[in-house]
Structure formats: C-alpha cells, structure tokens
Amino acid sequence: MLSKQEYIRLSIENNLFFQRIMKEHLFFIETNLQAVETPYISEASMLKRNFEQLLAETVFYAKWLVSENAIKSNEFVTPYTLRAEEISSKLTGASINMEITKAELTLVNVPTRYSQAWFEQIVDDLNKRSNTLVKHVIDFQNKLLDLLSKCKIFMTIYNEMLEHLTHEAQYYQNLLETLQNRSLPKKQLCKELNFWNHTMEEHAQFIDGMLDPTEKSLKETAEITAKEFEKLVKMCINTAEKEIVDMSFKAATQIRDFKRAATEELLSCKIKSIIPPLLADHVLREANHYIRLLNMMK
Secondary structure (H helix, E strand, O other): OOOHHHHHHHHHHHHHHHHHHHHHHHHHHHHHEOOOOHHHHHHHHHHHHHHHHHHHHHHHHHOOOOOHHHHHOOOOOOOOHHHHHHHHHHHHOOOOOHHHHHHHHOOOOOOOOOOHHHHHHHHHHHHHHHHHHHHHHHHHHHHHHHHHHOOOOOEOOOHHHHHHHHHHHHHHHHHHHHHHOOOOOOOOHHHHHHHHHHHHHHHHHHHHHHEOOOOHHHHHHHHHHHHHHHHHHHHHHHOOHHHHHHHHHHHHHHHHHHHHHHHHHHHOOOOOEOOOHHHHHHHHHHHHHHHHHHHHHO
16 A cells, blocks of 8 residues: 555656656657548547646646656656657647646756645546546547558558557556555566566567668667567566566666667757657657666666
C-alpha cells in the first residue's frame, strides 16, 4: 500500500511522462493519416488536445510534487523537445501546445509543505480523467488498426507501430488503475523488463525501417541494437536477476546514446530519413524513462 505522499508523487511523475507520450502518439497518427480520412484526423486531433489539457494541469502542480531525480532524468522533456516540436509542427501543419514544453523546461523541485488531502483530491481527479481518456485512445487506435489490417484505410505508419502505440497505452492504463488502488502493478521482473526491452527492440526496428536506404551505417547500428534487445527478452527467464538488470541497463544506455545522437542529427538535417524530429525525441525520452526504472531496480 502506497502512502499518500508516495501515491501523489508517483501519480504526478507517471502522468507527466505518459500524458506527453499519449499526446505525441496521437500527433503521429494525425499526421500520418491521409487527407481523405478527415473524421479520423479530427478525432486524433481532439484526443491530442484533451491530453494536452491534462498535461498542462499536471505540469502546474508538478513543481511541488515531482522528485529531482525524475526531473534530471530528461524523461519528461529533453533539451531537444521544444525544437523538435517547432520543426515537426511547421512541417506537418498540425498544432502542438509548446507552452507546456516551455513550462516543463523550467520545472524544478520546490520542497514545500503542502496539504496531502488537498493534493490527493487533485491527483485522484487527474488519474480518473487520464484513465477515461486513455481508454478512448485505446479504442480509437484499435479501430484504426482493424481498418488498416483490412486495407480500408492507408496510413504511413506500420501496423506493428500502431500495435506498439496501443501496447504502451494499455501499460499506462494498467498503471493508472493500480495507482488508484494505492499500489503499483505487481509484475515479475522478467515481465517488466521484457515489456521495456521489447519496446526498445521495436524502436530500433522502426528507426531502421524509416532511415533512407543510403544511411547504411545507421541502419546497421539499428539492426544490431534490435537484435541485442531481442536476445535480452529471450534470455531473461534463465538469467540471474542482477545480471539481466545490468545487461538491460547497458543496452538501454547504448540505445539512449544512439537515439540522442540521431535526434541531434535530424534536427540539423544531417540524416536522410522519414523520421520526424519529434519521433526521435519521443523515443529518446522513453529510453531515459527506462534507464531511470533500471536504476531503481539496481
């Protein structure tokens, strides 16, 4: 059972991370649907704006509640996020509320005494509204995946990538539901590691598939990285806990460095690809989040 203070802090930190992840998933869907799919584009845009509203509220309260370690992890925003948003919005024409990012870039831990009862009510409301919204997102993405699988719509997103986005939304939904019961998801170590290692594997695969064929060195690195995470998933059950955590940490650090370098190069237009800068920054933040989780495990 989580204490009130733990419940409040963990809720705020996880919402800061996942609310942004969810809104960016919807941005990617919105900008990769074809112009003929106006109703679905509008629905993705509406859901994105709803998550932006929730994230803006979460950021407002975060300075009193979020830990310094979480802020320094660069899992909420990175030094590249604002520029990535500016470029991606300009190139696609889709809106992004960048004021939220500007506020997060100034986020610092402000130790203060606060009324746990008052903040608990606020966090309860944020969690409930986030949970309701993420359920709508899951239903929406499953609907699109079904249409895509039946060739009834065309998107410049892989089927597997759309499934990937939905798995992350389901992970977030499960986290919210357990937090509302004042606990954290009870998962075996391998189940938790495998979720994130498989996520990192798919990130590498998507990067490989979205790089221009001439970017042979980067594509080779992405392929090798994907195979490394695939190996970690397969060997987890038969490996000592400390060893698999250490190996996962090493692999996560390597892919973090690869993603960071790729983000910098994409922002400078030095890589030929169909990867929007915001997607590169997005997967970088997910690696940062995973590294913080691994540090806690260690």
